[in-house]
């Protein structure tokens with residue numbers, strides 16, 4: 001079950017990966033993947049493609065200075081968010097860090113409201129108040145989008161606590177990066193989740209780097225294995241293979257929903273772009289490494305190959321999915337461009353529930369100060 | 371009206387709200403089996419059971435953050451910090467998550483959490499256990515900060531805090547837990563953000579809150595008797611929202627102001643008050659605004675000296691006479 005963490009790719013690992021890109025994923029036989037219809041598979045593939053094209057389009061918008069602040073792209077990690085979120089039922093919830101666009105698309109948020117948020121527009125998912133790192137869609141059980149490394153993990157644990165308190169059969173997936181696992185709040189959350197058997201799955205998206213620091217230079221031991229110290233189940237899976245992500249996560253989601261058991265799942269993945277678009281990405285990892293991943297493990301390529309082999313995708317279909325993803329991202333950019341900015345009058349809205357609901361306000365006195 | 375302690379008043383507020391709303395849950399270190407480090411929650415476990423009254427590990431960042439997350443999904447957690455001083459290890463959860471999540475989500479997410487516990491010096495527990503973070507907390511738009519001085523206020527304000535849809539930080543005082551006061555048996559609520567004139571007077575307005583209200587009332591008594599000075603004592607009760615109107619009305623009556631607070635002076639709650647009073651009532655003032663704070667150093671342990679480091683009735687009298695000089 002637990003497999004070793006991804007070290008720097010070795011020649012044999014690469015050969016194997018190239019190999020596995022050709023042959024069928026062993027995880028395809030898992031019941032959760034067996035039950036996928038052709039249409040389901042196309043939908044998964046389409047969502048991954050939409051993330052890729054959205055991120056590429058947002059990068060161009062950033063370069064055109066349409067977007068401020070940080071922009072952390074999800075390119076290369078698409079199978080993780082799409083695989084995990086494709087398993088969500090009515091009472092399942094998601095929370096993640098600042099690399100949050102992929103999860104937002106995976107839970108079904110529209111590209112328009114996301115691109116508009118990046119542009120800082122009033123039509124954005126957070127009305128232009130959150131920005132790239134702070135997307136939210138509670139109506140889709142998506143609780144953000146959090147900028148402080150590891151800070152969202154206690155919140156995700158709280159979502160699970162609420163589910164259990166209310167007697168709902170659901171699970172929370174709390175995503176974090178490989179760099180977050182060393183935060184104290186994460187360990188406190190692990191302990192609480194296990195102590196109180198909360199239905200939360202801590203998902204470590206291990207892309208090998210926290211900014212410019214490789215896993216080897218920041219973390220002692222296996223990342224997933226730390227769960228064992230808290231008496232939690234854990235596993236590690238291949239984030240380049242959406243079937244593996246789904247098969248692994250499904251098992252733990254069932255345990256969470258049915259038996260209220262927490263778990264840690266480390267998903268090995270890789271990001272092709274810099275940490276954020278401001279990262280020139282030329283000091284801490286060899287270009288060849290990025291190229292290797294691109295060539296042999298790209299999650300969209302891997303899945304595309306598999307679906308071609310399975311007879312689900314044809315070249316024409318791939319082309320049309322790609323074209324409509326590009327068109328949708330382009331339309332989102334146009335929507336964002338055409339949308340109004342919030343006004344200075346909006347600055348002090350959405351601070352207090354009470355201030356936004358004056359007729360229901362119970363408190364008195366000043367809430368804001370000059 | 372029955373006389374009950376500040377501690378009992380808080381307990382009654384908790385019990386009534388637990389009874390009223392099944393989404394209210396009390397969590398914190400030692401709140402259940404141990405009955406609370408300061409016995410505030412005594413008897414609640416027996417009455418409401420372990421699902422509603424939950425002992426947490428010593429893990430403030432973890433459990434406060436968990437409470438914030440649960441509140442996003444509709445639970446109304448009332449979290450006890452054994453001392454507010456320990457907020458520092460949960461700072462990120464309190465001030466990044468609870469305070470900001472509504473804003474960053476464009477108003478889509480609410481965080482109806484209450485965090486309560488004592489925040490005071492004066493018990494000889496040294497600098498780590500004597501913080502008064504109301505200024506730090508109130509500096510963050512999105513949060514509410516309440517500091518009750520009497521059993522009556524503590525009960526009515528806590529009930530409002532628990533029903534509030536915004537995060538409310540409720541700062542109690544270990545020295546007041548045993549103080550008795552009249553509290554009606556019938557249900558009542560006190561709105562947050564409503565100051566209370568605890569004593570009327572004509573010569574000097576003392577603006578204060580928390581335990582300093584009691585020091586100020588004791589000083590006012592003596593100032594009346596020994597100096598024939600009539601002092602009005604305004605108890606803010608709530609720092610944010612802030613009832614500045616009641617303060618300004620009093621200033622318009624007395625024209626002299628002394629702020630008394632158990633804060634360190636630099637950027638204290640009093641600094642904000644002084645700014646607002648001079649800005650909005652400059653013409654009413656017959657002299658500069660004075661302020662009495664904790665002496666500016668980490669909390670000293672030495673018991674007799676700590677009394678002198680904090681505001682106390684004698685220091686209030688001295689400061690009042692200076693303000694009127």
Ligand SMILES: Cc1ncc(C[n+]2csc(CCOP(=O)(O)OP(=O)(O)O)c2C)c(N)n1
Nearest residue numbers: 099147148149177178179180207209210211
């Ligand atoms: C508490 C905190 N410290 C530092 C940062 C700055 N920072 C932002 S992202 C990041 C790297 C995190 O890496 P990882 O958790 O692996 O996530 P990834 O970026 O790979 O998705 C750092 C250091 C932060 N946002 N929060």
Ligand SMILES: [Mg+2]
Nearest residue numbers: 177178209210
């Ligand atoms: Mg990483």
